[in-house]
Every structure is written in structure tokens, then in C-alpha cells.
Amino acid sequence: MKYEKNFYQIKSNSEIFEKIVEEKKVIGYYNLVNQDTSEILTFSKTVTKKNIVVVGIGGSSLGTYAINSFLRNKSNTKKLHFLESTDPLELKKRLSYISDINDALFIIISKSGTTIETISVFKYLHSLVKIDKSNCVCITENDSKLNSYAKTNDIKTFEIPKDVGGRFSVFSPVGLLPLSIMGIDIKKLLDGCKEVNNSFFEKEEYFDSIFEKARFMVENKNRFNINVIFSYSSLLEGFNKWYIQLWGESLGKVNINGTRQALTPIGLIGPVDQHSFLQLIMEGVRDKTVTFIKVEDFEEETVIPDISIPHLEELDYVNNIKFKDLINMQADSTIQAVQDIGNIPTDVITIEKVDEFNIGKLMYSYQLLTSIVGSFMQIDTYNQPGVEEGKIILKNKFRNEDMK
Amino acid sequence: MKYEKNFYQIKSNSEIFEKIVEEKKVIGYYNLVNQDTSEILTFSKTVTKKNIVVVGIGGSSLGTYAINSFLRNKSNTKKLHFLESTDPLELKKRLSYISDINDALFIIISKSGTTIETISVFKYLHSLVKIDKSNCVCITENDSKLNSYAKTNDIKTFEIPKDVGGRFSVFSPVGLLPLSIMGIDIKKLLDGCKEVNNSFFEKEEYFDSIFEKARFMVENKNRFNINVIFSYSSLLEGFNKWYIQLWGESLGKVNINGTRQALTPIGLIGPVDQHSFLQLIMEGVRDKTVTFIKVEDFEEETVIPDISIPHLEELDYVNNIKFKDLINMQADSTIQAVQDIGNIPTDVITIEKVDEFNIGKLMYSYQLLTSIVGSFMQIDTYNQPGVEEGKIILKNKFRNEDMK
Numbered sequence: 001m002k003y004e005k006n007f008y009q010i011k012s013n014s015e016i017f018e019k020i021v022e023e024k025k026v027i028g029y030y031n032l033v034n035q036d037t038s039e040i041l042t043f044s045k046t047v048t049k050k051n052i053v054v055v056g057i058g059g060s061s062l063g064t065y066a067i068n069s070f071l072r073n074k075s076n077t078k079k080l081h082f083l084e085s086t087d088p089l090e091l092k093k094r095l096s097y098i099s100d101i102n103d104a105l106f107i108i109i110s111k112s113g114t115t116i117e118t119i120s121v122f123k124y125l126h127s128l129v130k131i132d133k134s135n136c137v138c139i140t141e142n143d144s145k146l147n148s149y150a151k152t153n154d155i156k157t158f159e160i161p162k163d164v165g166g167r168f169s170v171f172s173p174v175g176l177l178p179l180s181i182m183g184i185d186i187k188k189l190l191d192g193c194k195e196v197n198n199s200f201f202e203k204e205e206y207f208d209s210i211f212e213k214a215r216f217m218v219e220n221k222n223r224f225n226i227n228v229i230f231s232y233s234s235l236l237e238g239f240n241k242w243y244i245q246l247w248g249e250s251l252g253k254v255n256i257n258g259t260r261q262a263l264t265p266i267g268l269i270g271p272v273d274q275h276s277f278l279q280l281i282m283e284g285v286r287d288k289t290v291t292f293i294k295v296e297d298f299e300e301e302t303v304i305p306d307i308s309i310p311h312l313e314e315l316d317y318v319n320n321i322k323f324k325d326l327i328n329m330q331a332d333s334t335i336q337a338v339q340d341i342g343n344i345p346t347d348v349i350t351i352e353k354v355d356e357f358n359i360g361k362l363m364y365s366y367q368l369l370t371s372i373v374g375s376f377m378q379i380d381t382y383n384q385p386g387v388e389e390g391k392i393i394l395k396n397k398f399r400n401e402d403m404k
Numbered sequence: 405m406k407y408e409k410n411f412y413q414i415k416s417n418s419e420i421f422e423k424i425v426e427e428k429k430v431i432g433y434y435n436l437v438n439q440d441t442s443e444i445l446t447f448s449k450t451v452t453k454k455n456i457v458v459v460g461i462g463g464s465s466l467g468t469y470a471i472n473s474f475l476r477n478k479s480n481t482k483k484l485h486f487l488e489s490t491d492p493l494e495l496k497k498r499l500s501y502i503s504d505i506n507d508a509l510f511i512i513i514s515k516s517g518t519t520i521e522t523i524s525v526f527k528y529l530h531s532l533v534k535i536d537k538s539n540c541v542c543i544t545e546n547d548s549k550l551n552s553y554a555k556t557n558d559i560k561t562f563e564i565p566k567d568v569g570g571r572f573s574v575f576s577p578v579g580l581l582p583l584s585i586m587g588i589d590i591k592k593l594l595d596g597c598k599e600v601n602n603s604f605f606e607k608e609e610y611f612d613s614i615f616e617k618a619r620f621m622v623e624n625k626n627r628f629n630i631n632v633i634f635s636y637s638s639l640l641e642g643f644n645k646w647y648i649q650l651w652g653e654s655l656g657k658v659n660i661n662g663t664r665q666a667l668t669p670i671g672l673i674g675p676v677d678q679h680s681f682l683q684l685i686m687e688g689v690r691d692k693t694v695t696f697i698k699v700e701d702f703e704e705e706t707v708i709p710d711i712s713i714p715h716l717e718e719l720d721y722v723n724n725i726k727f728k729d730l731i732n733m734q735a736d737s738t739i740q741a742v743q744d745i746g747n748i749p750t751d752v753i754t755i756e757k758v759d760e761f762n763i764g765k766l767m768y769s770y771q772l773l774t775s776i777v778g779s780f781m782q783i784d785t786y787n788q789p790g791v792e793e794g795k796i797i798l799k800n801k802f803r804n805e806d807m808k
Binding site for chain 2: 085124226260288310337
């Protein structure tokens with residue numbers, strides 16, 4: 001009888017760092033910070049269509065949505081649309097927002113090339129408008145069937161590298177192409193990523209903070225199994241959704257010892273969710289960590305006017321305050337109230353301003369954090385075996401329909 | 405020395421039912437099903453403005469948003485807007501959607517009458533447009549300062565009854581007035597509520613199912629501390645948000661024995677979140693219950709056309725399928741995959757169709773469920789003491805600013 005086992009244990013930071021350095025050789029997202037973007041930039045400049053329609057689901061659209069909605073004040077006059085759901089009423093609504101379907105560029109994004117939602121919508125689009133190289137681009141793996149389709153029809157393609165997973169693909173052409181077409185400065189976006197990446201791998205500023213956070217979350221994962229992000233800007237709603245996918249799909253895994261792991265992500269928006277979820281944070285079971293995200297300067301100067309509304313004079317203390325300062329005072333008050341409780345782990349990320357560089361830093365640092373937490377947990381951060389079962393059942397349903 | 409204590413224990417269903425019957429006498433939302441809506445209907449018919457602008461946050465807007473977005477195909481040509489956040493960029497964007505600010509009715513909703521976000525936005529509106537009885541309605545408690553303001557200015561008011569909490573107020577004028585103006589049949593909405601209400605209190609169909617679910621969740625609250633709603637329609641995104649407020653703010657409490665309670669709500673949308681959170685449900689820690697919500701018939705007949713895309717022929721099995729059937733096949737496949745696992749508690753709610761009656765039933769049954777879970781937990785379901793601390797800190801910040 002032979003029995004050998006190295007039971008799961010939390011490794012030292014330096015062991016994990018070595019693992020990440022090794023991982024960097026085979027996991028592609030780390031290396032996107034140094035990619036050559038000239039082809040994307042050149043192509044973007046040629047796009048004259050007014051409506052840019054991303055057809056893709058999950059990792060093929062969430063990151064683009066997150067950045068575009070955060071930077072909506074920075075984009076040009078083109079309109080970005082997302083077709084992702086198979087919900088017929090939602091699909092109809094989204095299509096109705098496209099002012100002229102003949103003045104639209106369709107960007108079909110599917111890593112595998114055969115995503116059922118994406119191809120179903122793509123088929124439907126064929127019935128509405130002639131699809132050809134003049135109004136279509138495909139972003140997919142180089143050897144996918146979608147790539148073959150594009151090549152056959154002389155349709156421009158951009159590659160999703162095989163070693164870049166969908167939820168880590170926002171800084172590949174998946175995100176960069178549509179964002180660049182929308183007028184977002186993708187070079188600055190990558191500069192933000194690069195700053196965090198270099199700082200981390202050179203063990204500078206971001207190294208300690210990311211490791212400390214990852215370690216805390218892993219060491220306390222049974223006690224604090226829910227990780228809330230409380231973003232004090234509606235601009236970060238898309239970021240929250242992207243975080244939920246990144247965190248949930250990467251970390252919800254069985255580890256090498258066969259133990260189920262789970263840190264459950266939740267995204268909140270302040271001040272709106274002060275009127276919703278906050279009560280649960282304040283008085284509920286202590287099973288949550290809370291990360292607040294603030295925007296230091298919205299660079300939007302609207303002032304609450306010096307108007308006294310009869311009978312409501314008690315609120316005149318907000319007069320002459322800028323909305324951008326009010327929301328940050330609300331954030332600071334909530335942060336203090338949560339911290340005063342004393343046994344809710346919190347941290348605060350402050351973004352300097354609403355620009356490409358800052359959102360690049362934020363998102364890249366969350367990708368790194370996810371990788372490190374995954375590495376501590378001894379799981380495969382980059383696969384998603386749990387979603388295959390439903391796909392197989394669906395295919396069998398279709399097969400049974402056929403046989404009727 | 406005297407010491408008496410009745411430690412918390414889960415009561416019998418009949419004891420809880422008696423408590424709910426007693427509660428019905430003092431908690432107002434139960435009785436909204438029988439309200440007289442003639443004043444709302446009469447007023448709604450007089451509204452000729454094209455833009456209907458709800459100024460309110462949390463319970464003052466979430467329910468209306470949930471129903472209006474679910475029933476968007478049923479509403480008239482008016483446009484419903486929500487101003488709630490103090491985020492300056494979000495506020496600007498929402499205002500830009502109002503095609504003509506002079507062709508707008510502003511519905512100011514605040515139970516207390518002094519909600520800081522609502523009054524700050526209201527002040528700002530004063531600087532953009534003349535506010536008077538021709539373009540403003542207030543919905544508030546009868547003795548609030550907002551009510552006094554309205555009376556002074558001859559502005560029409562509707563009452564939020566004192567015994568109806570914000571997150572339970574969607575079927576009061578808070579929701580019914582804007583929805584009625586938008587052309588939603590509020591009588592049918594209340595008919596849906598009434599059906600569930602009567603069935604429950606007469607111990608018919610809904611009695612057992614609601615009690616069984618509440619009891620399961622309470623008895624297993626430590627093991628399954630996260631309650632996911634997985635809605636297979638983008639139309640239910642607003643409902644999910646409403647559920648999160650209702651559940652989180654009602655149940656995140658300290659109970660009569662000083663024990664923190666928490667059932668954490670999460671809202672997902674299918675099929676989009678199959679590409680996000682599903683992995684975590686399938687392979688993560690077994691700390692979640694999952695309630696699937698399906699729409700039996702979307703009554704939208706768009707068919708995936710019989711088009712074979714070269715190289716993508718393997719997906720031709722979706723040809724000639726209606727999108728409404730595809731999404732439900734996806735739902736059923738995911739449900740089966742989750743249920744096959746065997747140790748994830750699931751239930752499935754199927755809404756017959758997208759109409760007032762069905763959304764009324766769904767939302768009212770969730771209000772009842774929340775009340776019963778709260779009653780089992782021996783908490784006050786209807787207060788929210790945990791959110792006061794942040795408000796006090798904020799006021800002090802303003803006071804300190806003043807003194808500078």
C-alpha cells in the first residue's frame with residue numbers, strides 16, 4: 001500500500017509569487033499589457049458606422065460594457081450596443097435602440113466560436129440585414145469555426161489568444177477593439193494595467209497590498225464567505241458586474257484536495273444601496289468583507305443651488321455643495337459607520353478620476369487579486385467545468401426534439 | 405436575582421400564522437390589496453405631460469422600476485424616468501434622457517419627506533425649471549414637511565400610510581401612481597396581489613408553499629446563508645433589485661435574543677449569468693439556495709431563422725426555434741444541471757405571462773414570504789435601524805463644515 005498526499009495548506013507569499021511568475025508564462029492575460037495595438041488602432045480609424053453592435057455574452061461583453069459605461073463621457077458620438085441575451089423581449093428592445101441597422105458595425109465575439117446565444121442572435125441578424133465584410137468583424141480563437149466562417153467571407157478577424165480566458169479578456173481585442181472604435185484611449189487603458197503589473201512583478205507598491213488582501217480573504221474564507229464591493233458611483237455598475245463574473249467564475253471551484261471553495265461576490269452602488277443592502281451589512285451576520293470604491297474627483301461641477309424650499313429648510317445645509325462632494329461625503333459617512341462597528345473587514349479603493357488610466361489600474365489589479373486568491377486556494381482559476389453540464393443537457397434536449 | 409428568558413426557537417407554523425394575522429392589523433401593506441384606487445385613476449387620466457420623472461430613492465423607486473421594466477411592452481408612449489442618485493455624472497445622464505424638461509411631470513417621493521438625495525435633486529430641479537402645481541406631485545406621509553410644502557404650494561399630494569414601510573410600498577400610491585400614469589392596469593396588479601393574499605389568509609393554495617419555503621430557509625439559515633434568485637428574463641432585472649432590498653433590509657437584523665440574522669439575497673439573470681455566477685453555484689461551497697423564475701410564455705414569436713452559416717452548421721439545431729422557447733430550454737437545462745447535483749436546494753417559480761396580474765402575484769408573494777421569514781426569526785421585519793448611523797455621521801460632517 002502506498003499513500004502520498006500533500007494536503008492543502010496556505011502557502012507562503014513567496015511560494016505563491018513564484019507560482020504566479022510561472023503561471024505568467026502560460027496564462028496569457030498577464031502579457032496583454034505589452035501587446036501591439038497598432039492593428040486595432042488602424043482598423044478603428046476606418047470605422048465610419050454610427051452604431052457599434054457587440055454580439056457576445058459573458059466575458060465577450062462584460063468588460064467592454066464596464067469600461068464603456070465608466071468612461072461614457074470620454075467616448076465619441078458613436079453608439080455602443082450589446083446583444084447578448086436570448087430573451088426575445090430584451091432582444092427586440094436592444095435592436096430598437098439601433099437607430100439604423102444599415103449604419104451598424106457588428107462585432108461578433110465568441111472565444112470558442114460556437115456560443116449558442118451569440119450564434120443564434122447572429123443568425124437572426126442575417127434575417128434583418130445583409131452581413132458581409134462591410135459591416136462585420138469577428139473576434140475569436142484562430143482555429144475556431146467562427147474564424148473559418150470569417151475567412152471564407154473575407155471578414156476581418158481579431159484573435160482571442162488561446163491562453164486568455166473569456167473573463168480575463170477585456171484587455172485583448174475583445175475589449176480593446178470596440179472601445180477603441182468608441183474613442184476610448186486604449187493606450188492609456190493599457191498604461192494603467194502596466195503600472196499595476198510592473199509594480200506587482202517588481203515587488204513595489206501594489207505587491208504588498210494585493211498579497212495582504214488576497215491572504216486575508218483566503219485565510220478567513222469560511223468566516224467571511226461573501227465579498228461585497230460597494231462602489232460609490234453609478235458609473236461602476238458595469239465594473240461590479242464584471243467583478244462578479246471574474247470572482248465567482250474563477251474562484252467557485254473544487255480545489256486539489258477535493259474541497260469546495262467559494263468566495264461569493266456581491267456588487268452594490270452607493271448611495272442607492274444605502275437604502276437597500278446596507279442594513280444587512282450593518283446588523284446582519286458577520287459573514288461579509290466590504291470593499292468601498294470611491295471616485296476622488298468626478299470633474300463634474302454641478303452645485304446644489306442655494307434654494308430654500310419652504311418647510312424643507314432643515315435640508316439647507318446641502319445648499320452650495322457640489323453633487324460630487326455630497327456623494328463622497330455620503331461614502332465617507334457610510335465607510336465610517338461600517339468601520340465603527342469594529343468587526344467588519346473593510347478596505348477603501350479611491351480612484352483619482354474618471355479616465356482610462358484609472359479604470360485600467362482598477363480592473364487589472366482585480367485580475368491580479370483573483371489570480372493570487374486562486375493560487376492560494378490551489379484551484380484552477382482559469383477553467384469553468386461547472387457550466388458544461390447544462391450545455392450538454394440543452395444539446396440533448398435539441399436532439400430529442402429532432403427525433404420527435 | 406431574577407432571570408427570565410424565552411430563548412429564540414422556531415415556532416410552529418400555526419403560531420407564526422397567528423402572529424401574521426395579528427401583524428396584519430398594524431402593518432399596512434397587507435391591506436393595500438383592498439384600497440380604493442379611484443383618486444389615483446382619476447388623477448392619472450389628467451396627466452398630459454410626456455415625461456414622467458420619479459424623484460425618489462430605495463423603496464420610493466425600486467418597486468416602480470421593477471414593474472415598469474417588466475411590463476414595458478404594456479405601457480403607453482409616455483417615458484418614465486428615475487432620478488435617485490447623487491452621482492453627478494449619472495444625474496446629468498438621466499436628465500439628458502428627458503426630451504423636454506418643460507413637458508415633464510415630477511413625482512417627488514419620500515416617506516419621511518426629508519430624504520437627502522431626493523431633496524437635493526429636487527432643489528437642483530428648481531434651478532432648471534419652474535416647479536409648481538402644474539408639473540409636480542408629492543407622495544409622502546401626511547404629516548411630513550414635504551407634505552406641508554406641497555399644501556402651501558397647492559401641489560397635489562398622495563399619502564404613504566405611516567404603517568407602510570418604504571420597501572413594502574410598491575402597491576401604495578408610491579408605485580401605483582406613476583405606473584397608472586404610464587398606462588399600467590393597476591387594478592389587475594392589485595388583483596394579482598389579492599389572489600395571493602386571499603389564498604394565503606384563507607389557508608388555500610399559497611399557504612403551504614409559502615410556509616414551507618420560509619420554514620426551510622429559516623431552519624437552514626446557517627448552512628444556506630445565501631438566497632439566489634435566478635430569473636430567466638432580462639425583464640426581471642428590476643424585480644431582482646427590488647427583491648434584494650426587500651430581503652436584505654427586512655431580514656438583516658438582530659433578533660430578540662441579540663443574535664445577528666442574515667439571509668443574503670443575490671439576483672441573477674439567465675442566460676447571461678450562466679456565463680458568470682453559475683460556475684460558483686455548481687462547484688462552490690453549498691451555502692446557497694436557488695430560486696429559478698421562468699416566464700412560461702413571453703408572447704413574442706421571433707423565430708431563429710432557418711439560416712445555415714457556413715462553417716457553423718453544427719448550430720443549425722437552433723434553426724426554426726423561437727427565442728422564447730430557446731431561453732426556456734436554457735432555463736430548464738440549467739435547472740436540471742443544478743438539481744442533478746443533489747445537495748443544492750432549489751425551487752422554480754413559473755410566471756404564466758408578462759402581465760400585471762402575474763407580476764402582482766409574484767411581488768406580493770415575496771412580500772408575504774419576507775414577513776413570514778422575519779416572523780420565524782423573531783426580528784422586526786419592518787424597521788432599518790442599521791442605516792441611521794451613517795446618516796448621523798453625514799449630518800455631523802455638514803455641521804463641522806458649517807463651523808469652519
